[in-house]
Amino acid sequence: MIGTDKMGHTYPGATVPFGSIQLSPDTDTIPYAVDGKYNPEVYKYCAGYQYDDTTIVGFSHTHFSGTGHSDLGDFLLMPTTGSLKLNPGTESNPEMGYRSRFSHKTEKAEPAYYKVDLDDYNIKAELTATTRVGMHRYTFPKTKESHLILDLMSGIYNYDEKNVWTFVRVENDTLVTGYRQTNGWARTRTVYFAMSFSQPITQYGHAKYDKTPYKGFWRKFDESKNFPEMAGEKVRAYFDFETKEDKPLLIKFSISPVSTQGALKNMQAEIPHWDFDRIKKEGQEKWNTELSKVQIVASEDTKVNFYTSMYHAFLGPTEYMDVDQQYRGLDMNVHSANGFTNYTSFSLWDTYRALHPLFNILQPDRNRDMIRSMMAHYYQSVHHMLPIWSHYANENWCMIGYHSVSVIADAIVKEILTGKEAHEALAACVQTAQTKYYDGLGNYMDLGYVPEDLNGSSVSKTLEYSYDDWAISQAAKKLGNMEIYNMFKQRAENYKNVYDSTSGFMRPRLSNGEFKEKFDPLDTHGQGFIEGNAWNYSLYVPHHPKKLIELMGGEERFVSRLDSLFSMELPDKYFEKTEDISREGIIGNYVHGNEPSHHVLYLYNWTHQAFKSHDKIRKVLTEMYKSTPDGLGGNDDFGQMSAWYIFSSLGFYPVAPGSTTYAIGSPSIEVAQIQLANEKTFVIETKNQSAQNVFVSHIEHDGIPLKKPFITHEDILKGGTLTFYMSDKPNPNYMNFN
Template sequence: MNIRTFLLGCLGGLLSLTSCTNNPAQTDYSAFVNPFIGTGGHGHTFPGATLPHGMIQPGPDTRIDGWDACSGYYYADSTLNGFSHTHLSGTGCCDYGDVLLMPTVGKQKIGNQGQQMAYASAFSHQNETAEPGYYSVFLDTYGVKAELSATKRAAIHRYTFPESKEAGFILDLDYSLQRQKNEEMEITVLSDTEICGRKKTVYWAFDQYTNFYAKFSKPFTYTLLTDSMPTSATDATKQPVCKALLRFNTTQGEQVYVKVGLSAVDIAGARQNVETEIPEWDFNQVRTNARKEWNKYLSKIDIQTNNAEDKTIFYTALYHTGISPNLFTDVDGRYRGMDLQIQQGDTIHPMYSIFSLWDTFRALHPLMTIIDPKLNNDFVRSLIKKHQEGGIFPMWDMASNYTGTMIGYHAVPVIVDAYMKGYRDFDVEEAYKACLRAAEYDTTGILCPSLVLPHLMPQAKYYKNAIGYIPCDRENESVAKALEYAYDDWCISIFADAMNDVENQKKYARFAKAYEFYFDQSTGFMRGLDSKGEWRTPFNPRASTHRNDDYCEGTAWQWTWFVPHDIDGLAELMGGEEAFAHKLDSLFTASSELEGETTSSDISGLIGQYAHGNEPSHHITHLYNYVNRPWRTQELVDSIFKSQYSNAPDGLSGNEDCGQMSAWYVLNSMGFYQVCPGRPIYSIGRPLFDKAVINLDNGRTFTIIAHNNSKTNKYIQSAKLNGKPLSKLFFSHNDIVEGSVLELTMSNTR
């Protein structure tokens, strides 16, 4: 049956070729995860130890500066600076790298030489292991084996030393990624086994507070360095120094343990976090518990396949979706709010940070509504609380800082999507109020306007007032901003409808159509329009000037398709279904050449001008389903599986972006994707696996079975839902929640 008529080698563990068992509790899903995927290329992933959505991320730092230092680790490097306790994973901006610890043997060296600290050690990937909740490496320079594991808020280290009378550690508090400005630093030795300290850094998160408490299993003598020193041999600039040099004797094979707790609140919070979560020196138990936590998270989806590589890619992708947002509440319920004040919350519904919303509203949060809606509700509560504390939703919240990064107000679709799917365990009235506030932003009423960075936040003064659109000669990235505002406003319009707010429903439904202003019939692209009502000239749809043109990390080729809420309307602008499909075909067949002096490095993973390595393209392959060409969705999704994801350090075609790149893979490899968060409808694509079972939190399962599936059989010949033939390649979120079976029969012909 042709469905033309539809309307609309794990490096650290052992692989098994068998399918997952029927009892998720008996399956070691972590064995299928390769944390090194994405640590090369420009994936920027983090291979260290952490728990699902944990506060602390102890792991290796191999470089300090540059774009590929975003997670602190880059696979091509062969030296290691030490192990810091805060890391971002998969971002396009860099920060963190706090409280670095490095074991040493021999004379302890201080200073840095380019990307390496003077105390850095050589290492080999052959002597390196990473698995969920555990990281280990042998430090060649010192002959020390390092092992790290973690709980939610604390880390435990185990170091196996050689015999030495000059063994020790360097605890480097002034170290950070990208050489951040340390405005405040303080380090105190409490006893011959305890150290604590605090720091405030200024960088991407311009008011980031870190407090730590460290407990050592072996007594030490120490020297504190709290003066200043040149940054390098050729740079006489003095930088503040805050380091503890610890020394002791060791016997051959002696193991020394370190426990570290962090808190954004105070040192007492850091100490309580580690003493509560790691009361003993049992490294193996912490490691075992961490693996159990990851297996619990990964068990939310069972896949059946005989392809070991695909299985590793899938469970690594699912693992990457569980790293952020990060817990930001101490064990006593305290946290630092968006007003940078200490708040008393609770541990039942803790606060979270690291919201890369421009990326994650598209697939990460929709995935969470399926596999862990209660956790996603906690994310929603966090966003609402941030609105209350700071006066507005953050666009990109890091450590309770308004970074002002990226565009749009995408807390809105995260909240509206949850609400429309029936997940409403939050203050709905306050959420609605916050959505309206974000859409009509100005500095009036902001509790901390200096913290919000008003010059970086969305401005409603153009298209929501007299002009009716955002003029490209007055606002940078005008087309991208306008398209995203239109979508976000559509989300508000359906939220308003649900709240029986007729006036705002009509108002925001009108704003949702604002995308029409930017479509140029003569070129067939979304194009900048200046304050005189004239098109941006000259115009080149493949031109890119990174973050300084009419688009955002993209070109007209990619951004023309961002109207997920009104695909029929976009098709009508383009001249109807045939013209729309023809234009869509040209996206994937056009030359991949980009033009411009500073083309955006984020435009990556190109198939024609489709850029899978960046988020604006992620919904596009499924647009064919809306114009009766589902076979094109199926073959293009299949080509993306093969060309954009692999079981290798460079196995991602762009920044991981806090789980978004991986969430796309998780959803699509099971056979579906949500094109428009806020509209609880899923588009069927090309299932990669013979069978996928989603274990829902209500005790039911949603199962996707692909009959006659193979690498060549990528086309769907027929589809059934609960035994009944589907007349269209879409199904609802309720179909998932109620527990259903989707059966797809595959073929090598369309």
């Protein structure tokens, strides 16, 4: 349940690692717009569920985890009894619709399992899942008035234009198929389904909310009841059953990106039986296998937060293909994933920073397949670009940068991606980075920066492009392509072009070469930044920390700036302009709830005061992550927040993916054993660990003292032991060898 309250935007339902199905309760359906204007209340429901809500609308099969925008919520099912109701009602008047009140006292959430009592109907609802199939178990009271609502109108972020078309076909008295085509965040998205019941339907029908009257079959049939085909933009169907208290209704619900036939194949392959408890057990065994890749000894709070973070980190990206490896591509054609597992939902502005680097340690084979999925996207793209933020065969063009190249470069330098495949991926990175019409990139290539008068969020874009360019240069160097290396090595220094030595900040620059006059380094609006301000983003040069220190006036001034970032207080006026900016996730002006700051505390390692990061890292670990529903200090962002926690609690962090070097911090565990894909074990242990002993006095690697606060990917893959000696006081001479 951690992260299901406030801004965490996680869901509590049933899923397996990287599964296509995320079968979870939705507690409200909020319109995206009210009177033609954006409704800020919708932001709370990115995952469909808010812990403080008192009613459940139903259980839908697809969800994002921890995102700051949303889509999905496909195929909402809701069991009811009594008089049939085909509208959801409202939280204040649930009896006006099919939703139900519920209590957290009867709610239980586990990996691959969710349970709750629907109080208004005396129904126990249980959910579990395989990769492509959700399984429901509903224990009804004995009645002839039991209904199952299939709401094809409901979706997360209910855009007015959400449903393009929906179709339901009753194949027989225990099998229903259909599809849903939507136009939301993803412009054109089609998901097919097959639904099988453990007992026959007694009758069925639907309510159709389209403005046009029925036109089919020249009115020869009553299409609203017991007619086996239902179609329209706005359809809610119902299926009736006779139920008994001792015989639950079981439902298998599979999805496919390709066809109803694909959905049926998925169901037959993954759940050919009706044993709910077996599916739950197998799903939990899959989770234990994944979670056991890191075994820790730690305080109870640390263990709960650590394994919750691993759970969240392994929720996505999600598999996106049928059991026969067919999937729908970006070109809307059906493709076959020959030799790899195809994945979708790439929230790359978030996850390139720590999640994909974590996969390179714990899930290298999956990360390789994720890159292969990105390459398939590239070949299918009319723009010949790698994904920016993509899901379900759509490119959303959300957020900035071209961070697929970071994921690819990190895999190349760490030898996850090799040979011809690596060279082809590098070529895709170069092509993506030279797409002039993309988001100010042409100006960036011509001028060396993105001008604010021609393209908003210009400073953030310049900084992120320059980092991505550095990542390309590192991949090219690894592969021996010195022409590409030299080209992008030069582009990687473009961050210097938006640094204003007068103010000491990165600052928006105009196309005439001048800096924008009105400038407030604390403001997040209209200042050239996205999800951050000049204080945060001026430290976003993860690939050249030493050069950034020199640019900002030397080590003494730089350390003072880092100190101030963590200790300063922001006036209230900076929290009043948007619902996205709140005091949650912020310590001083360090914004942990938004990703551009995630590497910042580790920048002390490039100074002679590396020890200053220790207490601050531990403060973030304890204040931004708690074992409560509101325990995340910001959106989990598809696992990025969680990946930060995993790395930082282990004691090291990938400041610049594309490098094989990790910066060392202050671990919160007592012992951790990382089971590597090469069958070796990397052990991290701490001496004198406690909540007070947050400073590292010295470190040994296999008994040899470390002289610099860094370890390499090669160090980890060799196995061995990294030993931290902890203290309640900083050691001024700690790693004073920079």
